Amino acid sequence: MAAAHALAAKAGGGAVRVWDGAADGRQRRRAAELRAAGVEVRLGGDGLELLADVRTIVKSPGVRPDIPLIVAALRQGTTVIDELELGWHLVPAPTVAVTGSNGKSTVAGLCLQLLAAHGLEPVLTGNTEFGPPLSQVALGETPGSVVAEVSSFQAETARDLAVEAAIFTNLTPDHLNRHGGIAPYRAAKRRLFVRGDWCVPFASVNRDDDLGRQLAAEVRERGGEVRTYGFERSGDYRIAGCSWSLRGAEMEVETPDGPLRFETRLPGRHNAANVTAVLAFADHFRLPRERTLAALSAAAPVPGRFEPVEVDCPFDVIVDFGYTPGSVRSTLSTARELAAARGGRLLVVLAQLGRAGAVIGPEVGASARELSDHLILSASSYVGEPRIKNLAYAAAGARAARGGTLEIVIDRRRAIATALDRARPGDVVVLQGRGATPREATDRRGGYVELDDRQIVRGLASS
16 A cells, blocks of 8 residues: 555556455455546456556565565566665655664664664564555655564565665574475575675674574675674674663673673663674764663563563563564563562463464474473464464474473463462563564454454453
């Protein structure tokens, strides 16, 4: 919708055609809105009849590149780009792209607050629930700068997309059902940094990650500048120490300009890496260090990412969105250290979201059980995928692992209530897999019910 409206505003509605395979009530309402703007819309079928005389196809990120329409377009030499790349063409502002399996939202949020602190008038966009699609930004005033959270879905068709800077967090198995394996997934991320002889002018990359080391070498070979970060001694920015409480952390980072000590509001080793990635980015562009450190220390966490829920209980409750193996391990390791420091236990309610449950679900379930004292598996749906199927994949991995006790409570509300009932003073309860997601999909046609883990906890705690 954002892409269609932006193109209609720039080129006139008659120059734009829109197709969607769905033809339900929601799409019919959207089609009527576009037709009112002069856009030709077709719903249902395969859309192949629209290809005649088309110069460029702009796909939404969720559209797979192997559907008949895209395959036919590529076969006849038609340019295919993602909505993000269209937005980049239409918004003439310096852009920093953030990508990786885990930590994208946190790093993008940190960049947004950093650039705002330096007066660079940023807007957050891309693969985020907290900002508009980039092509929608083209309909308003041009921002001073753009922070784009970029998924592999958006990067896989990158053609001319050439941002001024890119940050890479890490690569762990995710979206393998979409990409068909880890190699194509890596290749999609790589396209933000290097394509042929081109490279991003500046990259901040995780030196502890195999793909990060590869990207650093490839960007440097092509003449780009790189700053690496991580816990390894060989990085440009080495995290020498990190300790944390429920709502903050103290960090020590060795930088090319000497050691730094500062505080942040982001607990955990994984967040120490996220903060250091942005510090390296800020230093490269010579943003005043004092203001940078103040911004990083004050930066608020992204909603639903290791977010404490304020309730009057003798134990702590945290919600977190992560549902991949890497993000689950990072979150639960951080929470487990908090619980252990006070002599408490770690209770976890886990839901496996997304369509890659068959690939990553068993590893997620195993990791969650190994790190928790009591694991409760529940069912949930993010985009209308079968709830029980994903639960079964996670349960298979959890049953095969050693660790805390295992319990299955299918209904998410009942699972949370069970965890709160079992919690004792000093414990930490983590509600994993949904974060700040306010709804649960009931089908793939847009149906949903209200379901927010934080609201459930507050309601149960006050009753």
